[in-house]
Amino acid sequence: MLTRSWRALAAVAGVTLVLAGCQEDLAGGAACPALCPDTLTVRDTVLLASEVLERDITLPGSPAIGTEAQLLVADFVRNGDRLRTGVVFRFDSLQRVLVDTTGKPPRPITSIDTASVHVNIVTPASGSYDSTLVRDSAVTFVLYDVNAAASDFDTAAVRARFGVTQVGSRTVRRDSLTGTIAIPLDTAFLASHVRDGERVRLGLEVQSDNGAQVRIFSAEGGSPASLQYIAHADTSRISVALSVNTRSSAGPPIRSLADYMLLLEGAAPPPAGILAAGGIPSSRIFIRFDIPPALIDSSTTIVRANLEMHQQGNDLYSSDDTVALVTRLVRATKAVEDPAQAAVLSVDPIAISSSFAVPAVRVSPSETRVDTIPLAHILLFWKSEGPETMQRSIVLQSSTQGLDPRRFYLYSSDAADESLRPKLRITYIPRSGFGLP
């Protein structure tokens, strides 16, 4: 009897185990919305510039001179506006002696032949230079002696040397604008500088009847231009290749100035009272927020935060191509009060986490419109950090800063028309303490 009982128990236990093994599946919703009214209260508020912006200013000179990863040599007219830029290559230190392995003392270089400057061309995203960038079938690179008895940052003296003493040139077909281009340099000019112990500073321009713009890599971009020549001493010869440099016996070298871009002719700087991003020389926009703690430092959850900036159409160098207005996150503490210094400490938010990515606003600077910059993820990040240490600031910059003369004009918090000032539109869900039916 007992055995039979336990056999029965085993049979029933088996059935029960089958039942118990079923996965709980609670998800439903077919009866919504009849049985599912909104549980959460979603609120929307618009914070005016005077309520939420502590500071908004234009930071000129960004990237700082010499820190460009790419250098633009351009001479063109678009929409009636002319842009002319040049690039300066500094060879402050040259090889002036010939050293061999025989143990003899170094011998001064007496003559030079086949001197050239090698520049590394940036291939456009389209894969090659087309007629929109170089209108004619060929472009001429011209080198000038731009050495000036002036301080490192006296760019006006250097700018004045462009077009004065030509020391080299080369015409290149448009379809050959790729890789490294060697521009022959006047050997007599170089030899005299080598023999006399003088520095060489060269200015590069492009010349084309109908306009051209070419990008080259800089030292910061990892592929600096170089000076190459064959040097002779007595009966010996050597091939010399020197990268741009600022090594000089006079004063500490500022490495970033080994190569840099100069605006030779361009548009006027942005007007006062407007925030400007992009252009040549380029500028950035710095915005420091003072978001009400009741929203960001509370149990309220911000689900959307759109910074609305009114864009004033800017027709300078207008074209149909769009440019991106890019948002960067400032990672400076509150102790860094100077916006220019704080902006240096800005990063792409995606570098912190892919979830903080702020989509770029792709638009033509010539449009008059409202740019909406989604900052909700940034605000969540700031909330997670707390209000104590880090400042809550962003930087807006053009995706082509320093390489495209077009410039975004955005109305600031000082705009005469209050309706054009920036706004932060926040959608939030208050901590509801939900749960009670």
Place this chain on the structure above:
Amino acid sequence: MRHSLAIALLLSAAFSARAAAQGTLSTQGFGYPPGQLSTRATSLGGGLAETDPLSPVNPAAISDWVASGLYVQYSPEYRSVETSGGSDHTMTVRFPVMMGAVTAGDRVVIGLSTSTLLDRTWETTRVGYTHAGADSAQFFEDFTSSGAINDIRLGVAFAISPSLWVGAGGHVFSGDDRLKIQRVSADTTFTPFLQQSRLSYSGTGLSGGVTWRPSRALMLGASGRVGGNIETFRNDTSISKATVPSRWGVGVSFTGVSGLLVAARADWVGWSSMGDLGRPGLGVTDAWDMGAGVELNGPLFFGLTLPLRAGYRHRTLPFTVSGAEIVENSFSFGAGIPISGGRSRIDLGVERANRGSINGISEKAWVLSAGFMVRP
């Protein structure tokens, strides 16, 4: 503006939204009441509850344990919600009754039980729209609630005479409820939203009852429960108070025909006393629960007589939808398997419940049940 913003935030906190997103008829309000019935009693339409030692209803019925033992019950519910727009099929796992009893001589039996008073376990997924200014954005919401209010009873049954037992019980009502809302939006300018909340409950009550066997063929039972205070806490802060619903019930079972048991019961619960436990406007109503069933000796199963059961139950669920009461009608069937010479038993049951319809929404459920009673 900042002042107005602060005021808006305060107001929104003060008039925060209710959690009423459950997408079923039966789990409205604080949840679904499984009934505190054993598998056997459920199979009999609840008719046996007042005299059933395994249903923690009448403390006097503990007397029928006869010997010390344990009882555990497992009851998964397969629910379908039908609407004009579609249907849902869900499965909820419950362990609605657990009980132990010890005998103290021939005249006293002590029982400790925990049973589900209200089960608030559900999950709702839905699509909605967030309106922000002139914009609107679609969102996908997943709202889950997991928890229950449980009735923990310490009961004592005392024999006045061999045919007359009285019982008393002290009740603690406790439990918690974990709720979570997640929203993600198709609009990437919206961040994912997650908010969680945990409620806990604490209440007391007293119950009393009697079972009387005036003859070998007839057994009567009656019991009642008086509710004490019940409070809801969020993070140790009391957020609402009410009274545990009182309950009164009577039942009768008849065994005058060999191999046949007939049982019936009527039960009333004053659920409306819980009204203040929820937010203002919570729809809750007092409810009757009536049922009857039969048990008869069935075929042999591994040499043992297999009792077969059937029942019908009609009741009103405590929480309303838009003021409309939800009626549940159910048919049930079951069987019992004696083990160890009848000292232990496994009860199996299945219940088919129909709820509604209200506003074009109806609900049907298969509730399976397995009860394990062991008396070493």
